[in-house]
Amino acid sequence: MAPFQINNRYNFHYVVLVRAIMKILIYEYLTSGAQYALSIDDPLMAEGNNMILALLNDGLELPSQYQLYTIRDHRFPPLSPDFDPIQVALVTSPPHYQQVINKQLADCDAALIIAPESDACLAQQQQRLNDYNILNLGSSVNAIVQATNKYRYPQLLAHSPLKTPETLRAADWLHNPTFYSSGYISKPLDGAGCIQTHYWQTAAQLTDYLQQADISLAHYIIQPYITGNPISISALINGTHCQILSINQQQISQQHCQLHMTGTIVNGASNAVPVALADNIIQQLLTQLPGLSGFIGVDIILHQHQPYIIDINPRITSSYIGLAQIMAANPLHLLLQPTMSIAS
Structure with a gap:
Protein backbone atom coordinates (compact mmCIF):
# COMPACT_ATOMS: atom_id res chain seq x y z
CA MET A 1 0.00 0.00 0.00
CA ALA A 2 1.54 3.29 -1.09
CA PRO A 3 0.74 6.38 0.99
CA PHE A 4 0.02 9.77 -0.49
CA GLN A 5 -0.54 13.04 1.31
CA ILE A 6 -3.53 15.34 1.01
CA ASN A 7 -3.04 18.96 2.06
CA ASN A 8 -5.98 21.29 2.47
CA ARG A 9 -6.31 25.05 2.64
CA TYR A 10 -6.14 25.06 6.43
CA ASN A 11 -2.69 23.44 6.54
CA PHE A 12 -3.94 20.21 8.08
CA HIS A 13 -2.05 17.23 6.68
CA TYR A 14 -3.48 13.78 6.18
CA VAL A 15 -1.90 10.60 4.93
CA VAL A 16 -4.28 8.25 3.18
CA LEU A 17 -3.40 4.65 2.41
CA VAL A 18 -4.18 3.80 -1.19
CA ARG A 19 -5.68 0.33 -1.27
CA ALA A 20 -7.15 -1.78 -4.01
CA ILE A 21 -10.41 -1.48 -2.05
CA MET A 22 -11.35 1.38 0.28
CA LYS A 23 -13.82 0.31 2.96
CA ILE A 24 -16.27 3.11 3.78
CA LEU A 25 -18.77 3.03 6.63
CA ILE A 26 -21.89 5.11 5.98
CA TYR A 27 -24.56 5.26 8.65
CA GLU A 28 -27.39 7.38 9.98
CA TYR A 29 -27.34 7.57 13.76
CA LEU A 30 -31.06 7.29 14.55
CA THR A 31 -31.67 4.33 12.22
CA SER A 32 -28.45 2.51 13.11
CA GLY A 33 -29.85 0.90 16.26
CA ALA A 34 -28.45 3.56 18.57
CA GLN A 35 -31.93 4.87 19.46
CA TYR A 36 -34.12 1.97 20.53
CA ALA A 37 -36.34 4.33 22.52
CA LEU A 38 -37.67 5.72 19.23
CA SER A 39 -40.29 3.82 17.28
CA ILE A 40 -39.34 3.17 13.67
CA ASP A 41 -42.59 5.00 12.81
CA ASP A 42 -41.32 8.21 14.42
CA PRO A 43 -41.03 11.03 11.82
CA LEU A 44 -37.36 11.54 12.72
CA MET A 45 -36.71 7.86 12.03
CA ALA A 46 -38.51 8.08 8.70
CA GLU A 47 -36.48 11.12 7.66
CA GLY A 48 -33.24 9.46 8.72
CA ASN A 49 -34.15 6.30 6.84
CA ASN A 50 -34.85 8.25 3.66
CA MET A 51 -31.48 10.02 3.93
CA ILE A 52 -29.45 6.86 4.44
CA LEU A 53 -31.27 5.05 1.62
CA ALA A 54 -30.52 7.95 -0.74
CA LEU A 55 -26.84 7.81 0.22
CA LEU A 56 -26.63 4.04 -0.14
CA ASN A 57 -28.38 4.23 -3.49
CA ASP A 58 -25.69 6.66 -4.69
CA GLY A 59 -23.13 4.27 -3.23
CA LEU A 60 -24.28 1.54 -5.61
CA GLU A 61 -22.98 3.65 -8.50
CA LEU A 62 -19.47 4.11 -7.07
CA PRO A 63 -16.47 2.55 -8.82
CA SER A 64 -15.45 -0.93 -7.70
CA GLN A 65 -12.53 0.43 -5.66
CA TYR A 66 -15.02 1.34 -2.91
CA GLN A 67 -16.74 -1.17 -0.63
CA LEU A 68 -19.59 0.27 1.42
CA TYR A 69 -20.70 -0.82 4.88
CA THR A 70 -23.69 0.34 6.88
CA ILE A 71 -25.44 -0.33 10.19
CA ARG A 72 -29.20 -0.83 10.43
CA ASP A 73 -31.72 -1.19 13.22
CA HIS A 74 -33.13 -4.69 12.70
CA ARG A 75 -36.68 -3.39 13.22
CA PHE A 76 -36.63 -1.82 9.74
CA PRO A 77 -37.72 -3.98 6.80
CA PRO A 78 -34.82 -5.68 5.00
CA LEU A 79 -33.17 -3.70 2.22
CA SER A 80 -34.10 -4.73 -1.30
CA PRO A 81 -31.76 -7.09 -3.22
CA ASP A 82 -30.51 -4.03 -5.14
CA PHE A 83 -28.46 -3.18 -2.05
CA ASP A 84 -26.75 -6.60 -1.85
CA PRO A 85 -23.32 -5.14 -2.83
CA ILE A 86 -23.39 -3.15 0.43
CA GLN A 87 -22.34 -4.95 3.61
CA VAL A 88 -25.16 -4.46 6.15
CA ALA A 89 -24.74 -5.13 9.88
CA LEU A 90 -28.07 -5.48 11.71
CA VAL A 91 -28.29 -4.20 15.29
CA THR A 92 -30.63 -5.99 17.69
CA SER A 93 -30.15 -4.08 20.97
CA PRO A 94 -28.34 -1.06 22.44
CA PRO A 95 -25.44 -3.18 23.78
CA HIS A 96 -25.21 -4.89 20.40
CA TYR A 97 -24.99 -1.46 18.74
CA GLN A 98 -21.82 -0.66 20.68
CA GLN A 99 -20.26 -3.95 19.62
CA VAL A 100 -21.21 -3.46 15.98
CA ILE A 101 -20.12 0.17 15.67
CA ASN A 102 -16.77 -0.56 17.32
CA LYS A 103 -16.11 -3.45 14.94
CA GLN A 104 -17.11 -1.46 11.87
CA LEU A 105 -14.91 1.49 12.83
CA ALA A 106 -12.00 -0.85 13.48
CA ASP A 107 -12.41 -2.55 10.09
CA CYS A 108 -13.11 0.44 7.81
CA ASP A 109 -10.80 3.02 6.26
CA ALA A 110 -13.23 5.96 6.18
CA ALA A 111 -16.66 6.95 7.45
CA LEU A 112 -19.51 9.30 6.59
CA ILE A 113 -21.98 9.94 9.40
CA ILE A 114 -25.44 11.47 9.49
CA ALA A 115 -26.42 12.49 13.02
CA PRO A 116 -28.35 15.29 14.73
CA GLU A 117 -26.28 18.09 16.21
CA SER A 118 -28.43 18.31 19.36
CA ASP A 119 -26.86 17.20 22.65
CA ALA A 120 -23.46 17.16 20.88
CA CYS A 121 -24.44 13.90 19.15
CA LEU A 122 -22.83 14.73 15.80
CA ALA A 123 -19.60 15.97 17.40
CA GLN A 124 -19.36 12.85 19.55
CA GLN A 125 -19.88 10.54 16.58
CA GLN A 126 -17.21 12.37 14.60
CA GLN A 127 -14.83 12.18 17.55
CA ARG A 128 -15.12 8.39 17.44
CA LEU A 129 -13.63 8.48 13.96
CA ASN A 130 -10.63 10.34 15.34
CA ASP A 131 -10.36 7.80 18.15
CA TYR A 132 -10.15 5.01 15.57
CA ASN A 133 -7.84 7.05 13.33
CA ARG A 169 -28.83 33.98 25.90
CA ALA A 170 -32.29 33.38 27.33
CA ALA A 171 -31.16 34.12 30.89
CA ASP A 172 -29.59 37.42 29.79
CA TRP A 173 -32.71 38.45 27.88
CA LEU A 174 -34.93 37.62 30.84
CA HIS A 175 -32.73 39.73 33.13
CA ASN A 176 -32.56 42.65 30.69
CA PRO A 177 -35.18 42.30 27.92
CA THR A 178 -34.53 43.66 24.45
CA PHE A 179 -37.74 44.56 22.64
CA TYR A 180 -38.31 43.57 19.00
CA SER A 181 -41.29 44.92 17.09
CA SER A 182 -41.24 41.92 14.72
CA GLY A 183 -41.61 39.37 17.53
CA TYR A 184 -39.31 36.86 19.17
CA ILE A 185 -37.81 33.44 18.48
CA SER A 186 -36.77 31.13 21.31
CA LYS A 187 -34.88 27.92 20.55
CA PRO A 188 -32.30 25.51 22.00
CA LEU A 189 -28.63 26.38 21.82
CA ASP A 190 -27.87 23.31 19.70
CA GLY A 191 -31.26 22.14 18.45
CA ALA A 192 -31.84 20.44 15.11
CA GLY A 193 -34.47 21.70 12.68
CA CYS A 194 -37.43 23.43 14.35
CA ILE A 195 -37.37 21.27 17.48
CA GLN A 196 -38.49 23.41 20.45
CA THR A 197 -38.40 26.53 18.27
CA HIS A 198 -41.15 29.00 19.19
CA TYR A 199 -42.41 32.32 17.86
CA TRP A 200 -43.77 34.87 20.33
CA GLN A 201 -45.56 38.04 19.31
CA THR A 202 -44.89 39.91 22.54
CA ALA A 203 -42.21 40.16 25.20
CA ALA A 204 -44.84 39.25 27.80
CA GLN A 205 -45.56 35.92 26.07
CA LEU A 206 -41.86 35.12 25.88
CA THR A 207 -41.32 36.08 29.52
CA ASP A 208 -44.15 33.80 30.65
CA TYR A 209 -42.71 30.92 28.64
CA LEU A 210 -39.18 31.33 29.98
CA GLN A 211 -40.40 31.62 33.56
CA GLN A 212 -42.86 28.75 33.47
CA ALA A 213 -41.51 26.24 30.96
CA ASP A 214 -39.51 23.26 32.15
CA ILE A 215 -36.36 24.30 30.29
CA SER A 216 -32.80 25.17 31.18
CA LEU A 217 -32.31 28.86 30.41
CA ALA A 218 -28.58 28.23 29.93
CA HIS A 219 -29.39 26.08 26.90
CA TYR A 220 -31.75 28.50 25.11
CA ILE A 221 -31.26 31.60 22.99
CA ILE A 222 -33.51 34.49 21.99
CA GLN A 223 -33.50 36.20 18.59
CA PRO A 224 -35.72 38.74 16.85
CA TYR A 225 -38.15 37.21 14.39
CA ILE A 226 -36.82 37.89 10.87
CA THR A 227 -39.52 38.12 8.23
CA GLY A 228 -38.72 36.79 4.79
CA ASN A 229 -38.26 33.70 2.67
CA PRO A 230 -36.86 30.58 4.44
CA ILE A 231 -34.25 28.95 2.21
CA SER A 232 -31.55 26.33 2.65
CA ILE A 233 -28.32 25.94 0.70
CA SER A 234 -26.89 22.46 0.19
CA ALA A 235 -23.19 22.48 -0.62
CA LEU A 236 -20.22 20.17 -1.00
CA ILE A 237 -16.93 21.52 0.30
CA ASN A 238 -14.02 19.91 -1.48
CA GLY A 239 -10.79 21.32 -0.09
CA THR A 240 -10.46 24.82 -1.53
CA HIS A 241 -13.51 24.32 -3.72
CA CYS A 242 -17.19 24.68 -2.97
CA GLN A 243 -19.93 23.24 -5.14
CA ILE A 244 -23.51 24.39 -4.63
CA LEU A 245 -25.67 21.28 -4.94
CA SER A 246 -29.10 22.86 -4.52
CA ILE A 247 -30.88 25.97 -3.25
CA ASN A 248 -33.99 24.76 -1.50
CA GLN A 249 -37.32 26.26 -0.54
CA GLN A 250 -38.18 25.44 3.05
CA GLN A 251 -41.79 25.05 4.09
CA ILE A 252 -42.40 26.13 7.68
CA SER A 253 -45.72 26.23 9.50
CA GLN A 254 -46.80 27.42 12.92
CA GLN A 255 -49.07 25.57 15.34
CA HIS A 256 -49.87 27.75 18.31
CA CYS A 257 -46.39 29.16 19.02
CA GLN A 258 -44.39 26.13 17.85
CA LEU A 259 -42.71 26.30 14.43
CA HIS A 260 -42.64 23.14 12.31
CA MET A 261 -40.59 22.20 9.27
CA THR A 262 -43.22 20.61 7.03
CA GLY A 263 -41.18 20.05 3.89
CA THR A 264 -38.46 21.12 1.49
CA ILE A 265 -38.65 21.73 -2.25
CA VAL A 266 -35.20 20.73 -3.46
CA ASN A 267 -33.77 23.49 -5.66
CA GLY A 268 -37.11 25.26 -5.35
CA ALA A 269 -35.46 28.57 -4.42
CA SER A 270 -32.86 28.69 -7.18
CA ASN A 271 -34.54 31.75 -8.68
CA ALA A 272 -34.57 33.59 -5.34
CA VAL A 273 -30.88 33.07 -4.52
CA PRO A 274 -28.36 33.13 -7.39
CA VAL A 275 -25.68 30.45 -7.28
CA ALA A 276 -23.02 33.17 -7.04
CA LEU A 277 -24.62 34.53 -3.86
CA ALA A 278 -24.93 31.04 -2.37
CA ASP A 279 -21.29 30.32 -3.22
CA ASN A 280 -20.19 33.59 -1.60
CA ILE A 281 -22.07 32.68 1.59
CA ILE A 282 -20.32 29.31 1.80
CA GLN A 283 -16.90 30.81 1.04
CA GLN A 284 -17.39 33.40 3.80
CA LEU A 285 -18.36 30.63 6.22
CA LEU A 286 -15.21 28.70 5.30
CA THR A 287 -13.12 31.73 6.16
CA GLN A 288 -14.73 32.11 9.58
CA LEU A 289 -15.20 28.39 10.35
CA PRO A 290 -12.19 26.46 9.03
CA GLY A 291 -12.76 22.73 9.20
CA LEU A 292 -16.14 22.69 7.47
CA SER A 293 -15.85 19.91 4.92
CA GLY A 294 -17.91 17.48 2.89
CA PHE A 295 -21.67 17.93 2.77
CA ILE A 296 -23.11 20.90 4.65
CA GLY A 297 -26.40 22.79 4.76
CA VAL A 298 -26.98 26.44 5.60
CA ASP A 299 -30.42 27.80 6.50
CA ILE A 300 -31.05 31.44 5.68
CA ILE A 301 -33.90 33.92 5.75
CA LEU A 302 -33.95 36.16 2.69
CA HIS A 303 -35.18 39.47 4.11
CA GLN A 304 -35.60 42.25 1.54
CA HIS A 305 -32.93 40.61 -0.67
CA GLN A 306 -30.53 40.36 2.29
CA PRO A 307 -29.66 36.83 3.50
CA TYR A 308 -29.52 36.24 7.26
CA ILE A 309 -27.74 33.10 8.46
CA ILE A 310 -30.13 31.16 10.71
CA ASP A 311 -28.50 27.72 11.05
CA ILE A 312 -25.29 26.02 9.94
CA ASN A 313 -25.60 22.25 9.56
CA PRO A 314 -22.15 20.62 9.16
CA ARG A 315 -23.66 17.39 7.87
CA ILE A 316 -25.95 15.92 5.24
CA THR A 317 -29.46 17.33 5.50
CA SER A 318 -32.79 15.99 4.27
CA SER A 319 -32.48 17.83 0.95
CA TYR A 320 -29.97 15.14 -0.08
CA ILE A 321 -32.97 12.88 -0.65
CA GLY A 322 -33.96 14.87 -3.73
CA LEU A 323 -30.53 15.50 -5.26
CA ALA A 324 -30.70 12.48 -7.57
CA GLN A 325 -33.68 14.06 -9.33
CA ILE A 326 -31.87 17.33 -10.12
CA MET A 327 -28.19 16.38 -10.54
CA ALA A 328 -26.50 14.52 -13.37
CA ALA A 329 -23.44 13.83 -11.21
CA ASN A 330 -23.43 11.48 -8.23
CA PRO A 331 -22.83 13.69 -5.13
CA LEU A 332 -21.30 10.83 -3.13
CA HIS A 333 -18.81 10.18 -5.93
CA LEU A 334 -17.97 13.90 -5.99
CA LEU A 335 -17.17 13.70 -2.28
CA LEU A 336 -14.67 10.91 -2.92
CA GLN A 337 -12.78 12.58 -5.76
CA PRO A 338 -8.97 12.57 -5.30
CA THR A 339 -8.89 16.36 -4.95
CA MET A 340 -10.97 16.16 -1.77
CA SER A 341 -9.26 17.55 1.31
CA ILE A 342 -10.76 15.94 4.37
CA ALA A 343 -11.00 17.46 7.86
CA SER A 344 -10.22 15.41 10.94
Whole structure:
Protein backbone atom coordinates (compact mmCIF):
# COMPACT_ATOMS: atom_id res chain seq x y z
CA MET A 1 0.00 0.00 0.00
CA ALA A 2 1.54 3.29 -1.09
CA PRO A 3 0.74 6.38 0.99
CA PHE A 4 0.02 9.77 -0.49
CA GLN A 5 -0.54 13.04 1.31
CA ILE A 6 -3.53 15.34 1.01
CA ASN A 7 -3.04 18.96 2.06
CA ASN A 8 -5.98 21.29 2.47
CA ARG A 9 -6.31 25.05 2.64
CA TYR A 10 -6.14 25.06 6.43
CA ASN A 11 -2.69 23.44 6.54
CA PHE A 12 -3.94 20.21 8.08
CA HIS A 13 -2.05 17.23 6.68
CA TYR A 14 -3.48 13.78 6.18
CA VAL A 15 -1.90 10.60 4.93
CA VAL A 16 -4.28 8.25 3.18
CA LEU A 17 -3.40 4.65 2.41
CA VAL A 18 -4.18 3.80 -1.19
CA ARG A 19 -5.68 0.33 -1.27
CA ALA A 20 -7.15 -1.78 -4.01
CA ILE A 21 -10.41 -1.48 -2.05
CA MET A 22 -11.35 1.38 0.28
CA LYS A 23 -13.82 0.31 2.96
CA ILE A 24 -16.27 3.11 3.78
CA LEU A 25 -18.77 3.03 6.63
CA ILE A 26 -21.89 5.11 5.98
CA TYR A 27 -24.56 5.26 8.65
CA GLU A 28 -27.39 7.38 9.98
CA TYR A 29 -27.34 7.57 13.76
CA LEU A 30 -31.06 7.29 14.55
CA THR A 31 -31.67 4.33 12.22
CA SER A 32 -28.45 2.51 13.11
CA GLY A 33 -29.85 0.90 16.26
CA ALA A 34 -28.45 3.56 18.57
CA GLN A 35 -31.93 4.87 19.46
CA TYR A 36 -34.12 1.97 20.53
CA ALA A 37 -36.34 4.33 22.52
CA LEU A 38 -37.67 5.72 19.23
CA SER A 39 -40.29 3.82 17.28
CA ILE A 40 -39.34 3.17 13.67
CA ASP A 41 -42.59 5.00 12.81
CA ASP A 42 -41.32 8.21 14.42
CA PRO A 43 -41.03 11.03 11.82
CA LEU A 44 -37.36 11.54 12.72
CA MET A 45 -36.71 7.86 12.03
CA ALA A 46 -38.51 8.08 8.70
CA GLU A 47 -36.48 11.12 7.66
CA GLY A 48 -33.24 9.46 8.72
CA ASN A 49 -34.15 6.30 6.84
CA ASN A 50 -34.85 8.25 3.66
CA MET A 51 -31.48 10.02 3.93
CA ILE A 52 -29.45 6.86 4.44
CA LEU A 53 -31.27 5.05 1.62
CA ALA A 54 -30.52 7.95 -0.74
CA LEU A 55 -26.84 7.81 0.22
CA LEU A 56 -26.63 4.04 -0.14
CA ASN A 57 -28.38 4.23 -3.49
CA ASP A 58 -25.69 6.66 -4.69
CA GLY A 59 -23.13 4.27 -3.23
CA LEU A 60 -24.28 1.54 -5.61
CA GLU A 61 -22.98 3.65 -8.50
CA LEU A 62 -19.47 4.11 -7.07
CA PRO A 63 -16.47 2.55 -8.82
CA SER A 64 -15.45 -0.93 -7.70
CA GLN A 65 -12.53 0.43 -5.66
CA TYR A 66 -15.02 1.34 -2.91
CA GLN A 67 -16.74 -1.17 -0.63
CA LEU A 68 -19.59 0.27 1.42
CA TYR A 69 -20.70 -0.82 4.88
CA THR A 70 -23.69 0.34 6.88
CA ILE A 71 -25.44 -0.33 10.19
CA ARG A 72 -29.20 -0.83 10.43
CA ASP A 73 -31.72 -1.19 13.22
CA HIS A 74 -33.13 -4.69 12.70
CA ARG A 75 -36.68 -3.39 13.22
CA PHE A 76 -36.63 -1.82 9.74
CA PRO A 77 -37.72 -3.98 6.80
CA PRO A 78 -34.82 -5.68 5.00
CA LEU A 79 -33.17 -3.70 2.22
CA SER A 80 -34.10 -4.73 -1.30
CA PRO A 81 -31.76 -7.09 -3.22
CA ASP A 82 -30.51 -4.03 -5.14
CA PHE A 83 -28.46 -3.18 -2.05
CA ASP A 84 -26.75 -6.60 -1.85
CA PRO A 85 -23.32 -5.14 -2.83
CA ILE A 86 -23.39 -3.15 0.43
CA GLN A 87 -22.34 -4.95 3.61
CA VAL A 88 -25.16 -4.46 6.15
CA ALA A 89 -24.74 -5.13 9.88
CA LEU A 90 -28.07 -5.48 11.71
CA VAL A 91 -28.29 -4.20 15.29
CA THR A 92 -30.63 -5.99 17.69
CA SER A 93 -30.15 -4.08 20.97
CA PRO A 94 -28.34 -1.06 22.44
CA PRO A 95 -25.44 -3.18 23.78
CA HIS A 96 -25.21 -4.89 20.40
CA TYR A 97 -24.99 -1.46 18.74
CA GLN A 98 -21.82 -0.66 20.68
CA GLN A 99 -20.26 -3.95 19.62
CA VAL A 100 -21.21 -3.46 15.98
CA ILE A 101 -20.12 0.17 15.67
CA ASN A 102 -16.77 -0.56 17.32
CA LYS A 103 -16.11 -3.45 14.94
CA GLN A 104 -17.11 -1.46 11.87
CA LEU A 105 -14.91 1.49 12.83
CA ALA A 106 -12.00 -0.85 13.48
CA ASP A 107 -12.41 -2.55 10.09
CA CYS A 108 -13.11 0.44 7.81
CA ASP A 109 -10.80 3.02 6.26
CA ALA A 110 -13.23 5.96 6.18
CA ALA A 111 -16.66 6.95 7.45
CA LEU A 112 -19.51 9.30 6.59
CA ILE A 113 -21.98 9.94 9.40
CA ILE A 114 -25.44 11.47 9.49
CA ALA A 115 -26.42 12.49 13.02
CA PRO A 116 -28.35 15.29 14.73
CA GLU A 117 -26.28 18.09 16.21
CA SER A 118 -28.43 18.31 19.36
CA ASP A 119 -26.86 17.20 22.65
CA ALA A 120 -23.46 17.16 20.88
CA CYS A 121 -24.44 13.90 19.15
CA LEU A 122 -22.83 14.73 15.80
CA ALA A 123 -19.60 15.97 17.40
CA GLN A 124 -19.36 12.85 19.55
CA GLN A 125 -19.88 10.54 16.58
CA GLN A 126 -17.21 12.37 14.60
CA GLN A 127 -14.83 12.18 17.55
CA ARG A 128 -15.12 8.39 17.44
CA LEU A 129 -13.63 8.48 13.96
CA ASN A 130 -10.63 10.34 15.34
CA ASP A 131 -10.36 7.80 18.15
CA TYR A 132 -10.15 5.01 15.57
CA ASN A 133 -7.84 7.05 13.33
CA ILE A 134 -9.94 6.58 10.22
CA LEU A 135 -10.70 9.08 7.48
CA ASN A 136 -13.50 11.49 8.35
CA LEU A 137 -15.55 12.36 5.26
CA GLY A 138 -17.31 15.20 7.07
CA SER A 139 -16.42 18.32 9.01
CA SER A 140 -13.88 18.47 11.81
CA VAL A 141 -15.05 18.09 15.40
CA ASN A 142 -14.01 21.66 16.20
CA ALA A 143 -15.94 23.06 13.23
CA ILE A 144 -19.02 21.07 14.29
CA VAL A 145 -18.81 22.37 17.86
CA GLN A 146 -18.49 25.97 16.65
CA ALA A 147 -21.07 25.83 13.86
CA THR A 148 -23.80 24.08 15.85
CA ASN A 149 -23.65 26.45 18.81
CA LYS A 150 -26.33 28.98 17.89
CA TYR A 151 -24.93 31.53 20.33
CA ARG A 152 -21.30 31.08 19.35
CA TYR A 153 -21.42 31.13 15.56
CA PRO A 154 -23.10 34.59 15.31
CA GLN A 155 -20.17 35.92 17.34
CA LEU A 156 -17.70 34.30 14.95
CA LEU A 157 -19.49 35.86 11.98
CA ALA A 158 -19.82 39.31 13.56
CA HIS A 159 -16.78 40.70 11.73
CA SER A 160 -17.62 39.11 8.38
CA PRO A 161 -19.92 40.43 5.64
CA LEU A 162 -22.49 37.80 6.62
CA LYS A 163 -25.51 38.89 8.64
CA THR A 164 -27.09 36.97 11.51
CA PRO A 165 -29.99 37.89 13.81
CA GLU A 166 -29.03 39.49 17.10
CA THR A 167 -28.62 36.55 19.47
CA LEU A 168 -28.97 36.66 23.25
CA ARG A 169 -28.83 33.98 25.90
CA ALA A 170 -32.29 33.38 27.33
CA ALA A 171 -31.16 34.12 30.89
CA ASP A 172 -29.59 37.42 29.79
CA TRP A 173 -32.71 38.45 27.88
CA LEU A 174 -34.93 37.62 30.84
CA HIS A 175 -32.73 39.73 33.13
CA ASN A 176 -32.56 42.65 30.69
CA PRO A 177 -35.18 42.30 27.92
CA THR A 178 -34.53 43.66 24.45
CA PHE A 179 -37.74 44.56 22.64
CA TYR A 180 -38.31 43.57 19.00
CA SER A 181 -41.29 44.92 17.09
CA SER A 182 -41.24 41.92 14.72
CA GLY A 183 -41.61 39.37 17.53
CA TYR A 184 -39.31 36.86 19.17
CA ILE A 185 -37.81 33.44 18.48
CA SER A 186 -36.77 31.13 21.31
CA LYS A 187 -34.88 27.92 20.55
CA PRO A 188 -32.30 25.51 22.00
CA LEU A 189 -28.63 26.38 21.82
CA ASP A 190 -27.87 23.31 19.70
CA GLY A 191 -31.26 22.14 18.45
CA ALA A 192 -31.84 20.44 15.11
CA GLY A 193 -34.47 21.70 12.68
CA CYS A 194 -37.43 23.43 14.35
CA ILE A 195 -37.37 21.27 17.48
CA GLN A 196 -38.49 23.41 20.45
CA THR A 197 -38.40 26.53 18.27
CA HIS A 198 -41.15 29.00 19.19
CA TYR A 199 -42.41 32.32 17.86
CA TRP A 200 -43.77 34.87 20.33
CA GLN A 201 -45.56 38.04 19.31
CA THR A 202 -44.89 39.91 22.54
CA ALA A 203 -42.21 40.16 25.20
CA ALA A 204 -44.84 39.25 27.80
CA GLN A 205 -45.56 35.92 26.07
CA LEU A 206 -41.86 35.12 25.88
CA THR A 207 -41.32 36.08 29.52
CA ASP A 208 -44.15 33.80 30.65
CA TYR A 209 -42.71 30.92 28.64
CA LEU A 210 -39.18 31.33 29.98
CA GLN A 211 -40.40 31.62 33.56
CA GLN A 212 -42.86 28.75 33.47
CA ALA A 213 -41.51 26.24 30.96
CA ASP A 214 -39.51 23.26 32.15
CA ILE A 215 -36.36 24.30 30.29
CA SER A 216 -32.80 25.17 31.18
CA LEU A 217 -32.31 28.86 30.41
CA ALA A 218 -28.58 28.23 29.93
CA HIS A 219 -29.39 26.08 26.90
CA TYR A 220 -31.75 28.50 25.11
CA ILE A 221 -31.26 31.60 22.99
CA ILE A 222 -33.51 34.49 21.99
CA GLN A 223 -33.50 36.20 18.59
CA PRO A 224 -35.72 38.74 16.85
CA TYR A 225 -38.15 37.21 14.39
CA ILE A 226 -36.82 37.89 10.87
CA THR A 227 -39.52 38.12 8.23
CA GLY A 228 -38.72 36.79 4.79
CA ASN A 229 -38.26 33.70 2.67
CA PRO A 230 -36.86 30.58 4.44
CA ILE A 231 -34.25 28.95 2.21
CA SER A 232 -31.55 26.33 2.65
CA ILE A 233 -28.32 25.94 0.70
CA SER A 234 -26.89 22.46 0.19
CA ALA A 235 -23.19 22.48 -0.62
CA LEU A 236 -20.22 20.17 -1.00
CA ILE A 237 -16.93 21.52 0.30
CA ASN A 238 -14.02 19.91 -1.48
CA GLY A 239 -10.79 21.32 -0.09
CA THR A 240 -10.46 24.82 -1.53
CA HIS A 241 -13.51 24.32 -3.72
CA CYS A 242 -17.19 24.68 -2.97
CA GLN A 243 -19.93 23.24 -5.14
CA ILE A 244 -23.51 24.39 -4.63
CA LEU A 245 -25.67 21.28 -4.94
CA SER A 246 -29.10 22.86 -4.52
CA ILE A 247 -30.88 25.97 -3.25
CA ASN A 248 -33.99 24.76 -1.50
CA GLN A 249 -37.32 26.26 -0.54
CA GLN A 250 -38.18 25.44 3.05
CA GLN A 251 -41.79 25.05 4.09
CA ILE A 252 -42.40 26.13 7.68
CA SER A 253 -45.72 26.23 9.50
CA GLN A 254 -46.80 27.42 12.92
CA GLN A 255 -49.07 25.57 15.34
CA HIS A 256 -49.87 27.75 18.31
CA CYS A 257 -46.39 29.16 19.02
CA GLN A 258 -44.39 26.13 17.85
CA LEU A 259 -42.71 26.30 14.43
CA HIS A 260 -42.64 23.14 12.31
CA MET A 261 -40.59 22.20 9.27
CA THR A 262 -43.22 20.61 7.03
CA GLY A 263 -41.18 20.05 3.89
CA THR A 264 -38.46 21.12 1.49
CA ILE A 265 -38.65 21.73 -2.25
CA VAL A 266 -35.20 20.73 -3.46
CA ASN A 267 -33.77 23.49 -5.66
CA GLY A 268 -37.11 25.26 -5.35
CA ALA A 269 -35.46 28.57 -4.42
CA SER A 270 -32.86 28.69 -7.18
CA ASN A 271 -34.54 31.75 -8.68
CA ALA A 272 -34.57 33.59 -5.34
CA VAL A 273 -30.88 33.07 -4.52
CA PRO A 274 -28.36 33.13 -7.39
CA VAL A 275 -25.68 30.45 -7.28
CA ALA A 276 -23.02 33.17 -7.04
CA LEU A 277 -24.62 34.53 -3.86
CA ALA A 278 -24.93 31.04 -2.37
CA ASP A 279 -21.29 30.32 -3.22
CA ASN A 280 -20.19 33.59 -1.60
CA ILE A 281 -22.07 32.68 1.59
CA ILE A 282 -20.32 29.31 1.80
CA GLN A 283 -16.90 30.81 1.04
CA GLN A 284 -17.39 33.40 3.80
CA LEU A 285 -18.36 30.63 6.22
CA LEU A 286 -15.21 28.70 5.30
CA THR A 287 -13.12 31.73 6.16
CA GLN A 288 -14.73 32.11 9.58
CA LEU A 289 -15.20 28.39 10.35
CA PRO A 290 -12.19 26.46 9.03
CA GLY A 291 -12.76 22.73 9.20
CA LEU A 292 -16.14 22.69 7.47
CA SER A 293 -15.85 19.91 4.92
CA GLY A 294 -17.91 17.48 2.89
CA PHE A 295 -21.67 17.93 2.77
CA ILE A 296 -23.11 20.90 4.65
CA GLY A 297 -26.40 22.79 4.76
CA VAL A 298 -26.98 26.44 5.60
CA ASP A 299 -30.42 27.80 6.50
CA ILE A 300 -31.05 31.44 5.68
CA ILE A 301 -33.90 33.92 5.75
CA LEU A 302 -33.95 36.16 2.69
CA HIS A 303 -35.18 39.47 4.11
CA GLN A 304 -35.60 42.25 1.54
CA HIS A 305 -32.93 40.61 -0.67
CA GLN A 306 -30.53 40.36 2.29
CA PRO A 307 -29.66 36.83 3.50
CA TYR A 308 -29.52 36.24 7.26
CA ILE A 309 -27.74 33.10 8.46
CA ILE A 310 -30.13 31.16 10.71
CA ASP A 311 -28.50 27.72 11.05
CA ILE A 312 -25.29 26.02 9.94
CA ASN A 313 -25.60 22.25 9.56
CA PRO A 314 -22.15 20.62 9.16
CA ARG A 315 -23.66 17.39 7.87
CA ILE A 316 -25.95 15.92 5.24
CA THR A 317 -29.46 17.33 5.50
CA SER A 318 -32.79 15.99 4.27
CA SER A 319 -32.48 17.83 0.95
CA TYR A 320 -29.97 15.14 -0.08
CA ILE A 321 -32.97 12.88 -0.65
CA GLY A 322 -33.96 14.87 -3.73
CA LEU A 323 -30.53 15.50 -5.26
CA ALA A 324 -30.70 12.48 -7.57
CA GLN A 325 -33.68 14.06 -9.33
CA ILE A 326 -31.87 17.33 -10.12
CA MET A 327 -28.19 16.38 -10.54
CA ALA A 328 -26.50 14.52 -13.37
CA ALA A 329 -23.44 13.83 -11.21
CA ASN A 330 -23.43 11.48 -8.23
CA PRO A 331 -22.83 13.69 -5.13
CA LEU A 332 -21.30 10.83 -3.13
CA HIS A 333 -18.81 10.18 -5.93
CA LEU A 334 -17.97 13.90 -5.99
CA LEU A 335 -17.17 13.70 -2.28
CA LEU A 336 -14.67 10.91 -2.92
CA GLN A 337 -12.78 12.58 -5.76
CA PRO A 338 -8.97 12.57 -5.30
CA THR A 339 -8.89 16.36 -4.95
CA MET A 340 -10.97 16.16 -1.77
CA SER A 341 -9.26 17.55 1.31
CA ILE A 342 -10.76 15.94 4.37
CA ALA A 343 -11.00 17.46 7.86
CA SER A 344 -10.22 15.41 10.94
